[in-house]
Amino acid sequence: MEIIEVTNKSLLNLFLDAPGNILKNYPHYIAPILSNVKDTLSIKKNPLWQVAERKLFVALKKGKAAGTIAAIYHSQHKQYNPEDAVYFGYLHFENDPGLLHELVSAVKKFASEKKVNTLIGPLNPSLNYELGILTEGFDSDPFFMMNYNPPYYPALIEKEGGKVAMEFLAYNYRQGIKTDKIERVSGLLKNRYNISIENINFKKFEAEANELCEVYNDAFKGHFGFIPFSEKEFLFMAKALKQILNPQLLFKVKLKGDTAGFMLTIPNINPAVKQLHKGRLTPWGIIKFIYRLRKIDSAKVMLVAIRKRYQELGLGSILYSEMNARTKKAGYLQGEISWIAGENNKMQKITESIGAEPYKKYVVYRFNV
Structure with missing residues (x-):
């Protein structure tokens, strides 16, 4: 297994395609509109990146993308919150605890370089956009701009040491x-x-x-x-x-x-x-x-x-x-x-x-x- 930072267009395409491949057997997963994701992540188009920075990572197993994660540092977070934090987002991974560990470790390394002691996420790429891991309600399609993931996501995240920072409810x-x-x-x-x-x-x-x-x-x-x-x-x-x-x-x-x-x-x-x-x-x-x-x-x-x-x-x-x-x-x-x-x-x-x-x-x- 290898964790690679996205540094070119080819790797970006691999990063963007990975979730659909990982979750292709889950009928309620709906891939977001690709152009929207690209625009959100675009340093040229999205003004967010004037005050935030990011690194994108892809996990490769036998040459194929098996997971993705983003590390995001918003320069204003500490100003408006009790403690500084690095966000993680765009998290998708095969049902493999070792794989998740390596993805989280990549973001922790980024946070250490920023001298930050806390990770919060997933935020795609901040609290003003898509957020969270689905923990209840796996039996129906998500609405537009809502995340979907299978039940093993929260199970492995919590096994990896993730603690609940905040719960969010969706009402029907x-x-x-x-x-x-x-x-x-x-x-x-x-x-x-x-x-x-x-x-x-x-x-x-x-x-x-x-x-x-x-x-x-x-x-x-x-x-x-x-x-x-x-x-x-x-x-x-x-x-x-x-x-x-x-x-x-x-x-x-x-x-x-x-x-x-x-x-x-x-x-x-x-x-x-x-x-x-x-x-x-x-x-x-x-x-x-x-x-x-x-x-x-x-x-x-x-x-x-x-x-x-x-x-x-x-x-x-x-x-x-x-x-x-x-x-x-x-x-x-x-x-x-x-x-x-x-x-x-x-x-x-x-x-x-x-x-x-x-x-x-x-x-x-x-x-x-």
Whole structure:
């Protein structure tokens, strides 16, 4: 077995193809859109890499890729968190504890060079993107931008010494669930605080994205693993999501003219992504992808952000009530609400008030170096 650092295009392609080969016999694994992964990892395209650095590693067994891992150091992590940390991400591996040990050791060596004593992950490549190892809910396909792995992943990670740093829940909900209570609360709050719902002006997309970035950073400051988005990085992600976004499913809640929060819900395009071969948008793949998009009937609540000064006003009820009405009108029969931190009891309570139930659990682990 050999651990090789990715230093050229050929090795990068090996790194990107490896997960699909490792998990090809697991029917619920869906390879992400390859071009999206490339853009996220691109030092030229993704502004994240202006303040972070990475090394990518591939594990070879008998000349074939048997595992992958990334080591990521974000220069601002220590500024916003109790201790410094190196992230590990893009972790995939065959069912071999020795293989996992070598992959983790490569990241630990990177951390030692940075004089950092803690690893956190998987984060692909930070907490603002895909995260976690699936530990519950292996019997169904993941929604878009959600990870999938077989049960041996968490078992071997914990055997290797990984400890739970934070749990995140994904909730499943269906249209038709009684929402009378949350709608009644929403109506009372709107009248009491002069609250309104406003759509995003897509003609002023960059300015709108900058405002939402500010709200996001205010809302999540102090949360586990928080690092603020720069306006450039937030816009980078916003432009990527804009390609699949239903404009009616991104909206703001305003209180006396001030943007107090927003909610982002995206179509769950994974049933279409699943039609692609290893996530590649080939000409024939694009045809199948577009055809399958017409049949999408589920959506994912990706982000709920409320400024800290408004978090005690119950605005989450208003956002959820609005989301429920808008997704129903758009024809989405079911959906997922994720990720919700295991420590965020308030958001869990609001989510469960609309009849949503936790059905998948993801864990971010930590290792001592």
